[in-house]
Amino acid sequence: MLKIIADTERCVGAGQCVLSAPDVFDQDDDGVVTLLDETPGAEHADDVRQAALICPSQAITVQEA
Template structure:
């Protein structure tokens, strides 16, 4: 399992997370990150981890649990 938290103050709306893990992340109308749902399978978790690694403003934290 992983737990995902996002810092909407840090987010700069690049949308990289939406490209990496579209089932997990979205952008609201102002372009800021939204977590749709935590990933249920390993490919989804891996995509979420990648989103965390490439987020330009380091606004995504993926905690393994």
């Protein structure tokens, strides 16, 4: 099981997370990351990990339980 933490203070609004995992991430009107699902299923695991890796501000943390 994954748990995602998005640091909205650190987010620079690049949107790479949304492109990588659109079922899990979105952006608010200011472009800041929002989570659609804080604990996505295994089917999203690879996309979520990729989003965390390519986030330019390293605002996404993925915890695996």
